[in-house]
Amino acid sequence: QQQVKQSPQSLIVQKGGIPIINCAYENTAFDYFPWYQQFPGKGPALLIAIRPDVSEKKEGRFTISFNKSAKQFSLHIMDSQPGDSATYFCAASIDYGGATNKLIFGTGTLLAVQP
Amino acid sequence: NAGVTQTPKFQVLKTGQSMTLQCAQDMNHEYMSWYRQDPGMGLRLIHYSVGAGITDQGEVPNGYNVSRSTTEDFPLRLLSAAPSQTSVYFCATTFGLNTEAFFGQGTRLTVV
Numbered sequence: 001q002q003q004v005k006q007s008p009q010s011l012i013v014q015k016g017g018i019p020i021i022n023c024a025y026e027n028t029a030f031d032y033f034p035w036y037q038q039f040p041g042k043g044p045a046l047l048i049a050i051r052p053d054v055s056e057k058k059e060g061r062f063t064i065s066f067n068k069s070a071k072q073f074s075l076h077i078m079d080s081q082p083g084d085s086a087t088y089f090c091a092a093s094i095d096y097g098g099a100t101n102k103l104i105f106g107t108g109t110l111l112a113v114q115p
Numbered sequence: 116n117a118g119v120t121q122t123p124k125f126q127v128l129k130t131g132q133s134m135t136l137q138c139a140q141d142m143n144h145e146y147m148s149w150y151r152q153d154p155g156m157g158l159r160l161i162h163y164s165v166g167a168g169i170t171d172q173g174e175v176p177n178g179y180n181v182s183r184s185t186t187e188d189f190p191l192r193l194l195s196a197a198p199s200q201t202s203v204y205f206c207a208t209t210f211g212l213n214t215e216a217f218f219g220q221g222t223r224l225t226v227v
Contacts, residue, residue, distance in 0.1 A: 009155070032213035043119075043205050043218030051213075085196070089157060093213055102148075102173065103155040103216060 003027055004092050006106025014114050015079055021075045021109045024088035028071065030092040034103070035064065036074050047088070048075070050069045080113045087111070117141055121206050121219035128196040134220050136191040138206030146209040147189040148173070149181065152203040156178045158205065162193070164189055196226045 005024045013019045023033075034049035050057045050064040050073065057064045061078040077084055092107040122137045140147065147154050148163040150173075160173030166184040178200060180192040193200060207216045 006157070034215075036216075041220070043207075043220050044216075045218065046215040049215075102160055102163060103158075105150075105159070107155055107157040 003104045004090060004106045005103075006090050006109060008109060009107070010110040010112075012112045012114065014083060017080050017113070019077050019084075019113070021088055021090070021111075022072065023074065024072045024105050025092050026071065027092070027094070029094045032093045033064070033066065033073050034093075035062075036089045036091065036105075038089065038108075039042055040059050046088060077111075080111075082113045082115050083112055085111055085113050088090075116219045119208055119217050119219040121204075121222050123222060124220065125126055126222060126224050127225065128182055128193070130196060130198060130226060132196050134193055134196065136193075136204055136224070138189045138191065138219060139187055140189075140206075140217075141187065142210075142217065143186065144208040144210050144217075145186065146211065147183065148207045148209075149179070149189070149191045150205045150207065151175065151200075152205060152221075153202050161191065161204075193224075194226075198226045200224065200227045211224075 011019050012057040025028050036044035037047045043054045048059045048062050050066050063076040064075045088109045093102045101106045145166045149161040150158040154157045159170045159175050161179050161180040164170045170181050201223050205221050206219045209216045
């Protein structure tokens, strides 16, 4: 059972384009939604994260849009560059009262930004 | 300050063999986790630990054991390797709940 559904599986854009990656979740108890970026041969690294009390968060060229009622969130990359070519994972976690930090990941999106 | 260090980086096992994947962190984080990454399936949680002496199962624990005797180390043991355990394994650590997870470089395991 995939608790966090991510689409598309792969995405190709031209340099300067705005790729958008979407995620949907089912469990309304999720309260932390990070995005991770992974380059080939490396471990994932945190890109940006949002909590459900805000609808949008920007960090540089990266923006998360969050729709609590639709249980969806998305990543937008403004003015995309070839160096942004990577695999992107959305994730979600629940506050278990400090007992754990279990992240549930989406299936990933392979982004290629063509020069 | 190395962060999260995984060894080995690559390993080939024969079906039925056992081995231990090592994970060490120098960030003094209490939370540590093991994930496996498979094409089209994202990262799935195998086991996690909220501190020394405390471990629990994640989504896909079967065939794996863990222990946490120190804050720094969180080894993952494959008891009897199977081809279905061919994957890339990542160890991660976090400072606390709903904070950034720091991942190691991964161990690519092939079981033949």
